[in-house]
Amino acid sequence: xxxxLLDIIHISVCLFLMLVVLLQQGKGGGMGAAxxxxxxxxxxxxxxxxxxxxxxxxxxxxxxxxxVSLAYVSSSGDRDLKARILEEQRKGKGHEGTKVKxxxxxxxxxxxxxxxxxxxxxxxx
Numbered sequence: 113x114x115x116x117l118l119d120i121i122h123i124s125v126c127l128f129l130m131l132v133v134l135l136q137q138g139k140g141g142g143m144g145a146a147x148x149x150x151x152x153x154x155x156x157x158x159x160x161x162x163x164x165x166x167x168x169x170x171x172x173x174x175x176x177x178x179x180v181s182l183a184y185v186s187s188s189g190d191r192d193l194k195a196r197i198l199e200e201q202r203k204g205k206g207h208e209g210t211k212v213k214x215x216x217x218x219x220x221x222x223x224x225x226x227x228x229x230x231x232x233x234x235x236x237x
Contacts, residue, residue, distance in 0.1 A: 114185065115182070115185055115186075118178055118181055118182050118185065119182070121174070121178055122175070122178040122179065122182060125171055125174045125175045125178060126175060128171050129168065129171040129172060129175055132164055132167050132168050132171060133168060135164060136164045136165070136168070
């Protein structure tokens with residue numbers, strides 16, 4: 113449940129972050145100019161850039177927090193699994209795939225010598 117909620121937030125913030133970065137007006141105008149560039153008139157001369165910069169900062173911070181949270185939740189699940197496997201091994205139950213039988217290595221096969229085609233069937237030249 114927590115992982116699903118974090119996934120939804122993470123993906124939403126990721127999409128929002130991509131949109132905000134693409135809308136920012138860079139030296140060449142960026143995608144903001146492609147949509148008419150009317151944001152500067154609505155927010156003032158430098159207001160749109162400041163608003164988009166703040167939105168980018170907030171979205172980036174949330175993106176980093178959800179990334180770290182998802183990594184922590186994922187690794188804690190691995191620790192729980194390892195702890196359960198070790199506990200089962202101590203009790204003697206074992207776990208599928210954890211017990212390895214010691215087997216004697218097979219002797220290497222010796223390839224047969226190739227027949228010499230120049231000697232014929234009798235072996236005499």
